[in-house]
Amino acid sequence: xxxxxxxxxxxxxxxxxxxxxxxxxxxxxxxxxxxxxxxxxxxxxxxxxxxxxxxxxxxxxxxxxxxxxxxxxxxxxxxxxxxxxxxxxxxxxxxxxxxxxxxxxxxxxxxxxxxxxxxxxxxxxxxxxxxxxxxxxxxxxxxxxxxxxxxxxxxxxxxxxxxxxxxxxxxxxxxxxxxxxxxxxxxxxxxxxxxxxxxxxxxxxxxxxxxxxxxxxxxxxxxxxxxxxxxxxxxxxxxxxxxxxxxxxxxxxxxxxxxxxxxxxxxxxxxxxxxxxxxxxxxxxxxxxxxxxxxxxxxxxxxxxxxxxxxxxxxxxxxxxxxxxxxxxxxxxxxxxxxxxxxxxxxxxxxxxxxxxxxxxxxxxxxxxxxxxxxxxxxxxxxxxxxxxxxxxxxxxxxxxxxxxxxxxxxxxxxxxxxxxxxxxxxxxxxxxxxxxxxxxxxxxxxxxxxxxxxxxxxxxxxxxxxxxxxxxxxxxxxxxxxxxxxxxxxxxxxxxxxxxxxxxxxxxxxxxxxxxxxxxxxxxxxxxxxxxxxxxxxxxxxxxxxxxxxxxxxxxxxxxxxxxxxxxxxxxxxxxxxxxxxxxxxxxxxx
Amino acid sequence: xxxxxxxxxxxxxxxxxxxxxxxxxxxxxxxxxxxxxxxxxxxxxxxxxxxxxxxxxxxxxxxxxxxxxxxxxxxxxxx
Numbered sequence: 001x002x003x004x005x006x007x008x009x010x011x012x013x014x015x016x017x018x019x020x021x022x023x024x025x026x027x028x029x030x031x032x033x034x035x036x037x038x039x040x041x042x043x044x045x046x047x048x049x050x051x052x053x054x055x056x057x058x059x060x061x062x063x064x065x066x067x068x069x070x071x072x073x074x075x076x077x078x079x080x081x082x083x084x085x086x087x088x089x090x091x092x093x094x095x096x097x098x099x100x101x102x103x104x105x106x107x108x109x110x111x112x113x114x115x116x117x118x119x120x121x122x123x124x125x126x127x128x129x130x131x132x133x134x135x136x137x138x139x140x141x142x143x144x145x146x147x148x149x150x151x152x153x154x155x156x157x158x159x160x161x162x163x164x165x166x167x168x169x170x171x172x173x174x175x176x177x178x179x180x181x182x183x184x185x186x187x188x189x190x191x192x193x194x195x196x197x198x199x200x201x202x203x204x205x206x207x208x209x210x211x212x213x214x215x216x217x218x219x220x221x222x223x224x225x226x227x228x229x230x231x232x233x234x235x236x237x238x239x240x241x242x243x244x245x246x247x248x249x250x251x252x253x254x255x256x257x258x259x260x261x262x263x264x265x266x267x268x269x270x271x272x273x274x275x276x277x278x279x280x281x282x283x284x285x286x287x288x289x290x291x292x293x294x295x296x297x298x299x300x301x302x303x304x305x306x307x308x309x310x311x312x313x314x315x316x317x318x319x320x321x322x323x324x325x326x327x328x329x330x331x332x333x334x335x336x337x338x339x340x341x342x343x344x345x346x347x348x349x350x351x352x353x354x355x356x357x358x359x360x361x362x363x364x365x366x367x368x369x370x371x372x373x374x375x376x377x378x379x380x381x382x383x384x385x386x387x388x389x390x391x392x393x394x395x396x397x398x399x400x401x402x403x404x405x406x407x408x409x410x411x412x413x414x415x416x417x418x419x420x421x422x423x424x425x426x427x428x429x430x431x432x433x434x435x436x437x438x439x440x441x442x443x444x445x446x447x448x449x450x451x452x453x454x455x456x457x458x459x460x461x462x463x464x465x466x467x468x469x470x471x472x473x474x475x476x477x478x479x480x481x482x483x484x485x486x487x488x489x490x491x492x493x494x495x496x497x498x499x500x501x502x503x504x505x506x507x508x509x510x511x512x513x514x515x516x517x518x519x520x521x522x523x524x525x526x527x528x529x530x531x532x533x534x535x536x537x538x539x540x541x542x543x544x545x546x547x548x549x550x551x552x553x554x555x556x557x558x559x560x561x562x563x564x565x566x567x568x569x570x571x572x573x574x575x576x577x578x579x580x581x582x583x584x585x586x587x588x589x590x591x592x
Numbered sequence: 593x594x595x596x597x598x599x600x601x602x603x604x605x606x607x608x609x610x611x612x613x614x615x616x617x618x619x620x621x622x623x624x625x626x627x628x629x630x631x632x633x634x635x636x637x638x639x640x641x642x643x644x645x646x647x648x649x650x651x652x653x654x655x656x657x658x659x660x661x662x663x664x665x666x667x668x669x670x671x
Contacts, residue, residue, distance in 0.1 A: 009622070049633035064615045094624035122649060180626060193648070212638035250650075307653050311641035312656065321644075411618050412658050414623060417644060417651040567652050 001042070001159050002050045003078065007102060008086035009095045010057035013114040013417045017086055017144035018054040019430045020390060021154065026434060028055075038074070039434070046158025053078075060175055061101040066346045070172065073106070078122060079166035080118060082157065089119035089126055089141065089170070094189040100179050100186070105169035111139040117146060118419070123194040131190040163356055193396045202300075202419040209304045219305050223327050226292045230270030230331050237284035245277035256555055263462070275451025275502055286521055287436050289328070289335035294431035298423035302434065303415055309411065316397055317404025319413055320548050322352040333551045337558055338435060350559060351407035354400050354568055357547035357555070360392040364503035368539055374523035375535040384536065387542055395544055395575060403571075450549040454502050459496075473498055487580040488534035488588075497541070503548045533587035537580040546575035594666075597643070598657035601633045609663035616658070622648050630667060 008014040022041030039054040050469040055074060070392055079340070081173075085102055085526070087095045092113060102109055113119070113126050138156065142149035153575065207215050237496065253273060257265040295304055306320025315322050329336035336356050343349040368388055372381040419518040457473040469491060477494040484494050492514050499510035512583035515525050546569055547555065556565045599605050600641040607629050610617050625631065626646040634651065642653040 024605075060618050063618060063622075093648060094650060097622055126651070141637065178615060180621065206634075206644075208642065209636075225644055303653070307642055307644065310653070310655070311637055311639040332606070412612075412619065413642065413653070413655045414616075414619055415653050417653055418625070574593060 002045075002048045002081045002164070003053065003166060004045075004050050004082045004084060004157070004161075005075070005080050006056050007055055007098070008057055008114075009059055009088070009091075009098055011091075011416050012057065012086045012088040012095060013144045014057055014086045014423075015054065016427055017084075017114060017142070017150070018052065018142050019111070019427055020147060020150060022052055023300070024430060024433060025533050026430075027437075035303040037071075045154060045161060046163045047103055048158060049163065050081075050158075053080075054556055059098070060097065060162065061105075066168045075169045076171065079168050079209060081164040081166050084109065084157065085109050085111045086144075087111060087116050087261055088115050089113040090115055090122055090124055092119075092124070092126060092191050093193065095181075095288060096186055097124060097179055097183050099137075100182050103135065104173040105171070106173075107169045108160065108164055109137050110153070110160065111137055112153055113139060113141045114144050116141040116148065116455075117143045122200075125192045127190045127192070131186075134186065134189050136258040145421075145427075151176060152556060153382060166273050175512050187535060191308040203439060206417075208271075209301070210307060214335050215304070215308050219308055220304075222296070222301065224384045226296065226328075229586055230288045230384075231291060234285040235287045238281045239286075240386050241284060242277070242281045245273075245280065262458075266442075266459065267452070271455030271459075272448060273456070277447060281505075283436060283440070286338075289331065290338075290432040290435040291428055293328070293339055294428040295333070295423050295585070298421065298427060300418045300420045306415060307417065312411070314456050316400040316406065317351055317409075318355070318400050319348065319409075320415075322355070324358060325352055326359055329361065330355040330392075331362060333357050333359060333361050333547060334554050336437075337544075337551065337554045338438075340558070345541075347407040350564055351403055351409075352560075353555060353559060353564075353572070354403060354407070355396040357551050357568060358392055358399060360389055360543060361504070363548065364543060367500075367504055367507050367542055370523070371526065371535055371539055375530060375532060384539070386537060391540060391579065392543060395572075395579070399575070412436055426567075447549055450500055450553075454499065457498070462548055473536055486584075488537045488584045489541065490529075490582075493530075493538055497545065500542060501549060503550065504542070507542070531591070533584050533591060536587055537584035540583050541576045541580040544579060546573055547574075593663055594627060595660045596631065596633075596645075596654075597656045599633050599664055601606075601636060603666035604630055604632050604667040606667050607631055608665045609635050611663065612658070612661040616661070620662070623652050624648055625662065626651075631664065637643065653670035 006014050006018055017038060018041075022039075022043055025043070026041040038056070043050055043052060054305075055071050058065070058067060058068045058071050061072065062068075063246070067442045077344070083105070085099050087099065099109070099111060111131070113128070119126070126139060126141065127141075131137075131139050138160075139157070140149055140153040142153055144150065167436055209218055220447075249269060253269055254265075257268055260268070279347050280591060302321065302324060305324050308320065309323040310320035313319050323341050326338060327334045333356050336359065337353055340349045340352050340528050343352065368385055372384050376384050377418045454473070457476065458471050461470075464474075464587055468474055474491070476498065477491040479492060480494050484490075489497070495514050496507050500507040511526070512522050515522060515529070546552075552565065552569065555568050556562070559565060559568075596605070596607075607625060607654050608626050610620060610625070610627065612620065613620070614639060620646060625645075629647055632646050635644050636643050638652075643659050645652050645654060645659075
């Protein structure tokens, strides 16, 4: 099989081209020694089966960022038949720099001048014949977004692959290449740029979007729209999927597993199936989130939001993009964590990932709404909830500020502001589809293991009542008492916290089991069980203590670093205890 | 001659020197910021926020600390 890799700078439209060429067949690929996910797909090009690999967009083959290292690692370990060099035609005079580096590698290259439509509107024209004459590499003019010129380019690549042999690029000549002089020469020979560029519609939008006052207001409106759309559209889907899982359990699974011993069917149904189906209800939220994020990202707006928030975020060791993801975390932490992939510097990305689980997600909101209504006087309940949101933001800011030295980012903040573009539906849908498959693939084993563990803890040793104090979970609850009683959390509430580790959504249901009450009568029972200081301490602890299993699985699959994942569990736990202790002690003192 | 961070918004200038370290100079080159190229500050972010720069057909944002490493000379106003 032949192998072809796509190489290009950020904002050259490389992913659009990859999606256009490979469609839904693309998979996340793993390569030995490569630490990030690269998309790959097998397609038929001419007479050859070809594996197409989408390399991360990079500025410099000699560069120092993680993505640039990944590209070098990949190219030095995996033989390729041909490199497809994608260049934004509207910015060819600087993006050709990467081509000048790539041509020293000694691998066949086809150059695709992408976004030909955009370049034409700006009056920029590229003389492909002159380019080929001076460089010896063939070039095509395409629009990956509209599809213009793509079939012709692919046909020629298929033809060229008949004469190629897989070869390992050589990086020997790379460092010595005289880029700046050669770039001027090549640009002079093959690119015609008008002296003055016409005013762009992007400038007009930016006048509002980047306005010191209007800009932030528009940003809040945009985020509120995304946030509400995810939940307005996602919540019914989530309920629908939950109902479908319940129906399947009642109609098929229970009768099917009836012949099995009670403990085994209980484990499979109440343990694995119920746990996994709870997590599966996250999938619609993730799909929607990624559709909307693909829309926002492809439109070019995300870098504007980063521009607006950077001044504040830089003071706590993050940058503008971190803020966008933190806001997304208020919906669901999982897709927000996956969204941090747009960050190039790993320390910055890890620091952002450390703060996201502190965002008060919609699942925690359910718990707080229930407890708030059950225990707080009606006048106080909304303020208690608001204070929890403020604690959530303060915890994220504090965390970033405390760890900003440990995760100090070396990458200077130099970000492109691409022109606004209308995303295509095809690209947005493919993005969402790829992300969901990735989530299910990576997180599934982790989640199954977690729900199995919690079920076993609450049902062993054999013969105990489920989740009773005699069960292992109950015993753990008792052991944890010396730690949790100072913050007003008793053994039964500790058990609820253990369930909350699987998913915060199951906490209320778990409490119903623990207190032996229907969910409807649970509120009164809780009101007798806890005073306000205990309830507020419990809510603060629930807000911060530990991310749910889906979030934890995502932290691990995205960071691929157990030490980081351990920190992301241990630090919020310590913070939760400290904050809950202060609140419990303070409120108890006030009550006396 | 003045640092890019001190340049007036909307004023055309020419890059005459890059005092950044090797890695960052390479990054600036890749973004099109090179000696001899014309550059303009389109706007400044509020509260000492980043600068929006235009070099040719590319817009980028840079923080003050990084823009201070770029020396510029005012380009003569065209009639």
